[in-house]
Amino acid sequence: MSEKRQATADEFLQRLRHSAAHVMAEAVLQLYPNAKIAIGPAIDTGFYYDFDLGTDEQGRPRTFTAEDLAEIEKRMRQIIADKHPFIYRQVSADEARQIFADQPYKLELIAGLDQGGLDEDGNVTDERVVISTYRHNTFEDLCRGPHLEHTGQIPADAFKLMTVAGAYWRGDEHNPMLQRIYGTAWRNKAQLDAYLHKLEEAKRRDHRRLGKDLDLFSTNPDEVGGGLVLWHPKGGLMRHLAEEFCKQEHLAAGYDLVYTPHIGRALLWETSGHLDFYRENMYAPIEIEGQEFYLKPMNCPFHIHIYKSRTRSYRDLPMRYAEWGTVYRFERSGVLHGLTRVRGFTQDDAHLFCRPDQMPGEIDRVLHFCLHILAGFGFTEFHAYLSTRPEKRVGEDARWEAAEQALRAALERAGIPFEVDEGGGAFYGPKIDLKMLDALDREWQLSTIQFDFNLPDKFDLTYVGEDGQEHRPYMIHRALLGSMERFFGVLIEHYGGAFPVWISPIQATIIPIADRHIEAAQQAAQQLKAAGLRVEVDDSNERMNAKIRNAQLQKIPYMLVIGDREAAEGTVNVRLRTGEQRGTLPIGEFIAYAQDVIRRKTLI
Numbered sequence: 001m002s003e004k005r006q007a008t009a010d011e012f013l014q015r016l017r018h019s020a021a022h023v024m025a026e027a028v029l030q031l032y033p034n035a036k037i038a039i040g041p042a043i044d045t046g047f048y049y050d051f052d053l054g055t056d057e058q059g060r061p062r063t064f065t066a067e068d069l070a071e072i073e074k075r076m077r078q079i080i081a082d083k084h085p086f087i088y089r090q091v092s093a094d095e096a097r098q099i100f101a102d103q104p105y106k107l108e109l110i111a112g113l114d115q116g117g118l119d120e121d122g123n124v125t126d127e128r129v130v131i132s133t134y135r136h137n138t139f140e141d142l143c144r145g146p147h148l149e150h151t152g153q154i155p156a157d158a159f160k161l162m163t164v165a166g167a168y169w170r171g172d173e174h175n176p177m178l179q180r181i182y183g184t185a186w187r188n189k190a191q192l193d194a195y196l197h198k199l200e201e202a203k204r205r206d207h208r209r210l211g212k213d214l215d216l217f218s219t220n221p222d223e224v225g226g227g228l229v230l231w232h233p234k235g236g237l238m239r240h241l242a243e244e245f246c247k248q249e250h251l252a253a254g255y256d257l258v259y260t261p262h263i264g265r266a267l268l269w270e271t272s273g274h275l276d277f278y279r280e281n282m283y284a285p286i287e288i289e290g291q292e293f294y295l296k297p298m299n300c301p302f303h304i305h306i307y308k309s310r311t312r313s314y315r316d317l318p319m320r321y322a323e324w325g326t327v328y329r330f331e332r333s334g335v336l337h338g339l340t341r342v343r344g345f346t347q348d349d350a351h352l353f354c355r356p357d358q359m360p361g362e363i364d365r366v367l368h369f370c371l372h373i374l375a376g377f378g379f380t381e382f383h384a385y386l387s388t389r390p391e392k393r394v395g396e397d398a399r400w401e402a403a404e405q406a407l408r409a410a411l412e413r414a415g416i417p418f419e420v421d422e423g424g425g426a427f428y429g430p431k432i433d434l435k436m437l438d439a440l441d442r443e444w445q446l447s448t449i450q451f452d453f454n455l456p457d458k459f460d461l462t463y464v465g466e467d468g469q470e471h472r473p474y475m476i477h478r479a480l481l482g483s484m485e486r487f488f489g490v491l492i493e494h495y496g497g498a499f500p501v502w503i504s505p506i507q508a509t510i511i512p513i514a515d516r517h518i519e520a521a522q523q524a525a526q527q528l529k530a531a532g533l534r535v536e537v538d539d540s541n542e543r544m545n546a547k548i549r550n551a552q553l554q555k556i557p558y559m560l561v562i563g564d565r566e567a568a569e570g571t572v573n574v575r576l577r578t579g580e581q582r583g584t585l586p587i588g589e590f591i592a593y594a595q596d597v598i599r600r601k602t603l604i
Helices: 011-031 066-081 093-099 104-115 189-204 207-213 233-252 266-272 300-308 356-376 397-413 484-495 515-530 544-553 564-569 587-600
Strands: 046-052 087-090 132-136 139-142 159-168 177-185 217-219 229-231 263-265 286-288 291-295 319-328 344-354 382-387 418-421 431-437 443-452 474-483 508-512 535-537 558-562 571-576 581-586
Touching (some): 011 046, 011 132, 011 177, 046 159, 066 159, 104 139, 159 189, 177 189, 207 217, 207 484, 229 233, 233 319, 233 344, 233 356, 233 474, 233 484, 266 291, 266 300, 300 319, 300 344, 344 356, 344 484, 356 431, 356 443, 397 431, 397 443, 443 484, 474 484, 508 515, 508 544, 515 535, 515 558, 515 564, 544 558, 558 564, 564 571, 564 581, 571 587, 581 587
Parallel strands (some): 382 418, 508 535, 508 558
Antiparallel strands (some): 046 177, 087 132, 132 139, 159 177, 263 291, 319 344, 344 474, 382 431, 431 443, 443 474, 558 571
């Protein structure tokens, strides 16, 4: 089994995109000779470059417009057509300063290169620092490369400048705001068109738009607060159904449900280390009777204190505490995004306490349980990552080795291909991350299985072993859906709002053709409700086709039409939200069909 999956972009695409970034920078400087350039790397789907355009006549920062991007693209194609070679050379720091004498951002980067430890983009590096440039035509930039041989190797019909965004120089809000142009580049026009189509589909599936259209949730930054989600009745029902399914599965899998407070004393967070390492992500303290309390950013310390509330024997282990616990973390307003980046969210959190000899079995159970829960929502495609010990860490190497081997072995026994992220574990333990792939093949971080050697030591967790002595238990953090908010953002976009029947807030709408059919529609609705189905009757004055269209826009799985014949025979004419017609069925037969779809948790 291979532990490495193929990279998202091969070396040629990286060279192409990096080269396109340089060509774009040259085009900008040709059109705006006074512009100042910053950095321009290749990224997963293209490239970007940061520019400082100075100010306009009124002293306001100059920004790029859509018309500017079109003109830049036109100039880029001219540069590409001329097939300018990319030429590499190494230079001294003094030579570099002469080349970029009129480019202040480059001069700052050269200073970092000169002193060592920073690369040409200003990032920390352990590699030997060499100051080098790439030049093509009239443009030269600090760069290690690699690049294509010449600009003509960039397909002129397979790139596009996409958007302009503000970006602080070196990511520091105290630095100047630059103009970042994002572009995309591919091997050929067919790949570009496929990518642009995927972007359009992503817009159509945007959970923020669908959340409003389907009346699932809302946010009100001005009056309620940014990053705080209001779940509407339909969204609230869906969340309830998801949580109830998960809770029942947890109970069947040997978990105990616990509930903990939303705030805790400062001492708690001092002991856990959050005030030392996580304070910038926590809200300001609340003073109560001379003591400081904090909104909880995590549930772990509370679960630990439940464990510590009495002496534990080796016979008590493993112990599995699960909680749908709401936590609060400070995120800057600029990064808040619908349901997927919020400040208050509910985690499907669990913490497992076990003996060392129980660890492999517990990891197997958690991994299989994770896949089982996700499959219940229709998620079966994912990428797995095993993150190993970082250079700075706590805990004995022997424990790290055992934990890493347990995680690796669990993935191998499950037959799950995975990628090893060397040194990517937290300082307190290794982890498995499962990143789900949605309908557009986008990765979403949902599930994490995390070892922790830190908190059991900090809180002095023990159990009495068979030898009568105290021993330290292993602790495993585990989240399956991650947070309910983020998960629902992913769920909405994966299905485009057309959810599996079992979790759809309205499963069927009954459509009487005329007013004389309303009574039969109401009677049919009562039968469906008695069978446990969620149903509504559309008794509005609109025509039948308009009612069907409205139900389709609301992504309701089943439309049941009742006319004279159906009213007389006790049947319904079944139409699916996809437009497919299933014909006329007795009400009891439709109920049996729908119940089977719900039981199997299939789409429709």
